[in-house]
Amino acid sequence: DIEMSEKQMREIFGIEKNEIYHISAKTSEGVENLLNAVISIIPPPEKNDTGESALKALIFDSFYDTHRGVVVCIRVFEGNIQRGESIKFLGSNISDNAQEVGIFVPEMKTGEIISAGEIGYIVTGVKSVSDARVGDTVIKFENSRIREFEKNDTLPLGGYKENNPVVYANLFVSNDSKGDYHVLRSSLEKLKLNDASLEFTPFHSPFLGIGFRCGFNGILHMDVIRERLKREYNLEVNITPPSVVYRVKIAGQTSLKEIFHPSELPENVKLEFFEPMARVEIILPNQYYGNVIQIIIEKRGELLTSANPNIILCEMPLSEVITNLNDNLKSASSGYASMSYSVAEYRPASLVKLDIALNDEIYPIFSRIEANKNVIFKANELVEKLKNTIPKQWIEVKIQARVGGKILASAKISPLRKDVTAKLYGGDVTRKRKLLEKQKKGKAKMKSLGKVQVPSDIFLKII
Missing domain, CATH: 3.30.70.870 (Elongation Factor G (Translational Gtpase), domain 3)
Structure with a gap:
């Protein structure tokens, strides 16, 4: 329904009717109109060709070719680059030769020169894409003004931020x-x-x-x-389940320490937690508004003002975003809601370390960092999963979820028991009691010396 789609685009995104183009990638219908609109509406790049010695090009993509090394895709802002000339990546301080240059038509087409205003590629001899990062600036290595440029903070071209894992x-x-x-x-x-x-x-x-x-x-x-x-x-x-990097400040210290896993948290000290936040944008039909708001509240989110009733803006901890938020939104909106998010700053948070003890022995692999308000629910959930997953053993297994010295949830797995009286027939009852008493003493000794055997696949089963 083209008319309904147009109406939704105008209402949700505020797009004017004359800005909507009817295009079919299958039949090529409307493609020519779109290309003409691109030419007429989008301004051409400014050409500032001041000579060969003033090359400034921005890397917007790069990939590795097994036979030719790293190939960088660039947009030339100033100057030009020819095949065989020496180039330098300002960010990584790596220099090499331009073994091949060319443009996209849309496949790669070899040429002799790329000039200001053009988009093309350079085949380099660099062996790692990390040496030619997206957003880096390319200049000519022979440039007599390199030293002068390197002192000038305005030389590197802007527009990209370095990717950091989140x-x-x-x-x-x-x-x-x-x-x-x-x-x-x-x-x-x-x-x-x-x-x-x-x-x-x-x-x-x-x-x-x-x-x-x-x-x-x-x-x-x-x-x-x-x-x-x-x-x-x-x-x-x-x-393993995705996690985020927390930061903690130890009482009496000013520096922050990054924590990748709860087992890295220092013991017996007072800690102040900081967690990364995310700014989330959710697009949805009006009838599912209440369901989505409930999910945001459960995920510790805070609503922000939005001028569009079909768009919800909120901020919530990044750890909540990466744990099934998208799946929950799809379920609550019959699949209509869609979301996007960007990482914001770190903020103080009320968090605690949740430990799991099996027969009073802490197992760090099961430790988690949870919000204080949800920790009891998470403790019961994890204990129940472990109870249903850990196999029965010859000794009783006591499962406890702890925060510090406080037990929030517990469960027990009863031990395996051999029927020691199976072979008895007739005779005095004291014979049966004697065997049962002997078994009881053996169980007590085994409990004091035995250790819980946790299968290697137990961690994967509970996640």
């Missing part, structure tokens, strides 16, 4: 995969050649073995990396 998760090779730690490391290194925003460091888990702690730009980025590992390198990986 979501972290641990990757481990699945038992069903044919790969191992070294194969996973090699695969991540190859992915990083094409994806400079991916970060990873070795990480060891007592349950899942050796893996990597990876930093991503968001949940979508994490899913893309997992899918690429599966498709391109035939690797099935286990990914």
